[in-house]
Amino acid sequence: MIKIAIIEDEFNALNTLSKLLQYTQKGVDIVAKIDTVSDAITFLKSNTVDLVFLDIELIGGNAFTILDALDSINFKIIFTTAYSDFAIKAIRIDAIDYLLKPIDSDELTASMDRFKASYKKEKQYNTLLNTTTSKEKENDAKNTLLIKTTQEQHVLVMDDIIRCQSDGSYTIFYTKNKKIMSARNLKYYESMLNDSAFVRVHQSHLINIKYIDSIVVNDIVLKDGDKVPVSSRKKSYLKQFLANL
Numbered sequence: 270m271i272k273i274a275i276i277e278d279e280f281n282a283l284n285t286l287s288k289l290l291q292y293t294q295k296g297v298d299i300v301a302k303i304d305t306v307s308d309a310i311t312f313l314k315s316n317t318v319d320l321v322f323l324d325i326e327l328i329g330g331n332a333f334t335i336l337d338a339l340d341s342i343n344f345k346i347i348f349t350t351a352y353s354d355f356a357i358k359a360i361r362i363d364a365i366d367y368l369l370k371p372i373d374s375d376e377l378t379a380s381m382d383r384f385k386a387s388y389k390k391e392k393q394y395n396t397l398l399n400t401t402t403s404k405e406k407e408n409d410a411k412n413t414l415l416i417k418t419t420q421e422q423h424v425l426v427m428d429d430i431i432r433c434q435s436d437g438s439y440t441i442f443y444t445k446n447k448k449i450m451s452a453r454n455l456k457y458y459e460s461m462l463n464d465s466a467f468v469r470v471h472q473s474h475l476i477n478i479k480y481i482d483s484i485v486v487n488d489i490v491l492k493d494g495d496k497v498p499v500s501s502r503k504k505s506y507l508k509q510f511l512a513n514l
Contacts, residue, residue: 324348
């Protein structure tokens, strides 16, 4: 059963969307209907859902106020609004879709089809991970990191990750071959990578030690040529860390 939360402050719009989902979609459970920013933040911090229909203009703020307040975003998003002003920002967040009110039944179905395709792939991947029992595969899993976006799932070898950069509630991964944005914050990944050769050198940067070329004044120069700022507090720690390698 797909768990859905609707965050919408217009009663008629909420009621219409709720009925459309119930009448057109099988296997869905609307577990919450919320109309304020504060209630939405409280609910999403303490409950797990698969999909959120998120109105942009809300009582007490807007949708991005909610997303910025969360430590991580563990659900897919379909934005709903009467205005198109926020379309570019919504796309940047990797939302499944951006529906304009009044919501058309066919457009809703198309959005749900896209969500279900992504949801199915994610479930299949998680099932594969959960059924992996051999020691060799377990060791491989420990050395990889799953990065999920709306359209794709990336399995990164940790040694190939050069650095991670904070972008608000999101994290940009720089690897040898590509750049990926994940809808989870840097703190989340720091906790996953702290047993590997990664060091938080700045509030916004987590780097792989093996890619450090040099430390110049207040910058770390990486082997790919990029420069990353290092905080004064982290600078002394990093020099000590490198000396002990």
